[in-house]
Amino acid sequence: MALASFPKTWIGPGIPGVRDCDRTYCETPLRDLPSVQASDDLKWLEPLHPAIDAKMRQFRPNARDRQTYARNAKAILVEARELVLHLPAAFEELIQSAEQQDRFPSATACYFDLPEKIVPAPLGLDGHIIRFLNDQQTCVLWYLYLPAQGDPFVLASYPVESAFFLEELNAEDPRATAEATDATRVVARTFTEFLYLYWIENTIWFKTSQGIDLSPAEAAYIRAA
Numbered sequence: 001m002a003l004a005s006f007p008k009t010w011i012g013p014g015i016p017g018v019r020d021c022d023r024t025y026c027e028t029p030l031r032d033l034p035s036v037q038a039s040d041d042l043k044w045l046e047p048l049h050p051a052i053d054a055k056m057r058q059f060r061p062n063a064r065d066r067q068t069y070a071r072n073a074k075a076i077l078v079e080a081r082e083l084v085l086h087l088p089a090a091f092e093e094l095i096q097s098a099e100q101q102d103r104f105p106s107a108t109a110c111y112f113d114l115p116e117k118i119v120p121a122p123l124g125l126d127g128h129i130i131r132f133l134n135d136q137q138t139c140v141l142w143y144l145y146l147p148a149q150g151d152p153f154v155l156a157s158y159p160v161e162s163a164f165f166l167e168e169l170n171a172e173d174p175r176a177t178a179e180a181t182d183a184t185r186v187v188a189r190t191f192t193e194f195l196y197l198y199w200i201e202n203t204i205w206f207k208t209s210q211g212i213d214l215s216p217a218e219a220a221y222i223r224a225a
Helices: 050-057 063-082 089-095 174-182 191-210 216-224
Strands: 009-012 026-029 127-134 141-147 153-157 184-188
Touching (some): 063 089, 089 191, 191 216
Antiparallel strands (some): 009 026, 153 184
């Protein structure tokens, strides 16, 4: 199974008045999204507007969860070197910085998370996956996919009864594999593309919902959306 085997759709909460959702998340074909030009060093990642930062504060991890995340991040980086896996620079940058993680707003209270280890990719994919983002109510889970050949990209999966997490999928169960395959999407062609889209769309969601002026980049994104 390859990249082309999954629907290529962005999963997000929409943009009020531009791309409205009739449920928690809606899907938009990747080809219909504005093009992304963002650097892997995340220098474009600005601090949150104070009003948005205040909204997000209650959803941020506590000190204990931060420690668990940092421990798992170190383990992931060590294991990646042992497996000779080339993690995207933006991924390495993000998972080692709580400050940068806190600069991502989420209209649905999603939070960055990491497992204790990297696992082989399921669904007949050749490579490995790392779950890195969870919806608060686990409506959607996001994964960095590291193919054996080629560049990494981002998958998202709707949990299904037979395999809530892709990393727990029983590859010997055809029904579970079929359900998980149907519930999986390619949501970004690069990790940086995912981060930028996630950041700007959620920022726009908050600003338009609260009547906060958009930045020139955000206004341009809406015009192109």
